[in-house]
Amino acid sequence: MSLGLEQLTSCFQGILPAMFFTCANDGTPNAAFLSHVDYVDATHVALSFQFFNKSRRNITENPYALIRVIDPDNNQGWALRLKFERSETSGPIFDRMFLRIEAIASYAGLKGVFKLKAADIYLVESVEPVPEEPGRQERWSSRSHGQPDPVFTMRALQELSSRMTTATSLEALLESILSGLKEYFGFSHSMILLTGEKPNALVTIATRGYPHGGVGAEVQFGEGIIGVVAEAQHPIRISGLVRGMLYANAARRRALERGWRPQEEVRLPGLENPASQLGVPLVVRGELVGVLCIESETPYRFHEEDKNTIELLGASLAIAVQNMQLKEAGEEPAPAPIRVPAKVAPIAAPTTKRASRQLVYYPSDEVIMLDGDYLIRSLPARILWKLLRVYERDGRAEFTNRELRLDKSLGLPEFKDNLETRLLLLRRRLDEKAENIRLVPKGRGRFALELGCEIELVEK
Amino acid sequence: MLDKSLTEFLEQGLAIHIGTRNAALRPNGCRVTAVRVEDQGRHLIAFIPTAASPAVLDDLRTNGQAAISLARPTDDRAVQVKGEFVSVRDADESDGAFALGQWQSLLAELDAIGLAQLTSTSTWLMWPCVAVRIRVTAVFSQTPGPEAGAVLS
Numbered sequence: 001m002s003l004g005l006e007q008l009t010s011c012f013q014g015i016l017p018a019m020f021f022t023c024a025n026d027g028t029p030n031a032a033f034l035s036h037v038d039y040v041d042a043t044h045v046a047l048s049f050q051f052f053n054k055s056r057r058n059i060t061e062n063p064y065a066l067i068r069v070i071d072p073d074n075n076q077g078w079a080l081r082l083k084f085e086r087s088e089t090s091g092p093i094f095d096r097m098f099l100r101i102e103a104i105a106s107y108a109g110l111k112g113v114f115k116l117k118a119a120d121i122y123l124v125e126s127v128e129p130v131p132e133e134p135g136r137q138e139r140w141s142s143r144s145h146g147q148p149d150p151v152f153t154m155r156a157l158q159e160l161s162s163r164m165t166t167a168t169s170l171e172a173l174l175e176s177i178l179s180g181l182k183e184y185f186g187f188s189h190s191m192i193l194l195t196g197e198k199p200n201a202l203v204t205i206a207t208r209g210y211p212h213g214g215v216g217a218e219v220q221f222g223e224g225i226i227g228v229v230a231e232a233q234h235p236i237r238i239s240g241l242v243r244g245m246l247y248a249n250a251a252r253r254r255a256l257e258r259g260w261r262p263q264e265e266v267r268l269p270g271l272e273n274p275a276s277q278l279g280v281p282l283v284v285r286g287e288l289v290g291v292l293c294i295e296s297e298t299p300y301r302f303h304e305e306d307k308n309t310i311e312l313l314g315a316s317l318a319i320a321v322q323n324m325q326l327k328e329a330g331e332e333p334a335p336a337p338i339r340v341p342a343k344v345a346p347i348a349a350p351t352t353k354r355a356s357r358q359l360v361y362y363p364s365d366e367v368i369m370l371d372g373d374y375l376i377r378s379l380p381a382r383i384l385w386k387l388l389r390v391y392e393r394d395g396r397a398e399f400t401n402r403e404l405r406l407d408k409s410l411g412l413p414e415f416k417d418n419l420e421t422r423l424l425l426l427r428r429r430l431d432e433k434a435e436n437i438r439l440v441p442k443g444r445g446r447f448a449l450e451l452g453c454e455i456e457l458v459e460k
Numbered sequence: 461m462l463d464k465s466l467t468e469f470l471e472q473g474l475a476i477h478i479g480t481r482n483a484a485l486r487p488n489g490c491r492v493t494a495v496r497v498e499d500q501g502r503h504l505i506a507f508i509p510t511a512a513s514p515a516v517l518d519d520l521r522t523n524g525q526a527a528i529s530l531a532r533p534t535d536d537r538a539v540q541v542k543g544e545f546v547s548v549r550d551a552d553e554s555d556g557a558f559a560l561g562q563w564q565s566l567l568a569e570l571d572a573i574g575l576a577q578l579t580s581t582s583t584w585l586m587w588p589c590v591a592v593r594i595r596v597t598a599v600f601s602q603t604p605g606p607e608a609g610a611v612l613s
Contacts, residue, residue: 016575019529021479021487031479031489031529032602033538053609054600066487068477075583077491079513132491132511132585299575 005042005124008078011069012039013239014100015299020047021066022058030054037069038097040121045080046093048101049118056120059084065122068130072300076135082122094119099236103225103277153309156184160313164320169441171424173324174206177292177317182208185306187294189271192282193219193226194290194321194421197379197413202230202291205425210270215428216376219291226291229279233288235314237278237307239300276301280311282318289318328401328420328445356454357437361385363459370434380426382410387439387449388457401445423447461596461613462501462541470495470504470530470539473565478506478592479527480519488515492528493586494562498593504528504541506592507551507559511585517592520545526594529602533569538602539612543594551589560587 011018014036022030032055038046045067049056059065063084070077088094098116105115129135160180167173174192181187189209193202200221207214221231229236270277274295282289292314294302302310360369367377368384376384383404390396401419404410412419427439427447436452462470476492490512496505506528508516520526524545531538551559563586599613 017475017531019477019489021489023481023485023487025485027481027485027523027525028542029479029481029487029525029527031477031527031540033475033529033531035604051608062485064486066489068489081486130490131513132509134583134585136583
């Protein structure tokens, strides 16, 4: 072996397809594209067994194979001679490959069709450079700052850890982490989703780098990389998402031709065409708090060390988020709500020329529309509607978390109501979609509704 | 074996590899710069870089068995052509214009899915080539999915 497998990890990110050569017992060769080759250890790789195709049949007859992979960092082709050893249908290798396929299949609405049957483990007998595909001397620098210095990484994590311990609110905590990911690691597109009111669903609570924000977008468990990370409570890194999606879409077209009825394609928050995604679960003592997802339009943007670093960050962030939620839930103001004269003038001066805005609440769907556009749903919608109704009826604009918590009409759960997270979501959503309707924190457990316009409330 | 529609697909500039095997049934394989369909679809000319491993040509001369996989990167539509070795010759200048034209089309396909930078061929040795004539014996679909492996011809 002229080179160790551990030096070829770039080849195993699924950015460029691999070739798989096998031979049947009758001497008929077979050549097929492989979407992904998984690195197992210094002497083994794993190939996904999804369909019982000719290559797989050949391997059951004749265990010897040849694969060719390309290093995306310098274009060097490598030929790996393999011998089939075993199939695994459980365990960490299977789980890793399964989750990657599940995430891609989910994007294409192919869950259940596009499924991993087994992870086939092969011994790598030799590794040789491909003579017609010599590589460049210098490697592509897909990372803007080269290989990270471990000292730099530790300092960055120290700084982010410091931000976590000094943040005074959930909003400040999440914002400081997302901005830190950009400042220290150059990760420009990131989002944090937290578990919420609905079971088996996450709601986007903070984003960075997206023109349309996306706060409030929901992701069901099992949907896309974020939903799969949440469901499995396991990190996923996909470097060749473009290739993976092309492969999935090809399978989807074939399945449609056979009369298969697709699930809806999932529209998730994030980049329109991400090429690399990394999602890590935020878990505290086995309980999922949320998911941190970073993405890039650059293939192979996130390397193995990035995954390890973000996993480490995620472990601390999960605890910090949960602590902050508990802290904010326990912060109740002692005094009664401040009474203000009825029908006060708008607190903030209008920031736009819009004189009046119409808010329509649909109780059956628990949805509020603002001037005909979707604004928010579920518990945050119920809260906003209550605030607006109180303001309209009494002119009161200041509220406490406690009074919301005691209001049975809002239907907050008795245990772990996550009210502060819902209020943060509501505040962020209003900032994005309704700049002259704002919720402004006014100290411990207290906030104000500030209107920069006239409002018309309609309930349907 | 290869009708007009398949011929147009195969000659448009695809990602192509040829697989062979030695006497011990160990597989070999290499990249193919381009293919040309001849003789009303009964033969395929595979332009194999001379820089490629000699094992593939040794196998072809020894046992003649070949499998050529051709895939379009933008939608993963793929076909596998099985065949038997007929002859080999050095590719000439006119072959070069044809083969490198296909190769450029492939690069445009890769560019369309954002992979041109990663597959820059400035260092790859796709020419000169030998022209290997293969008699087509079977054609299979290799597009990913449950019907991969279906006989096309």
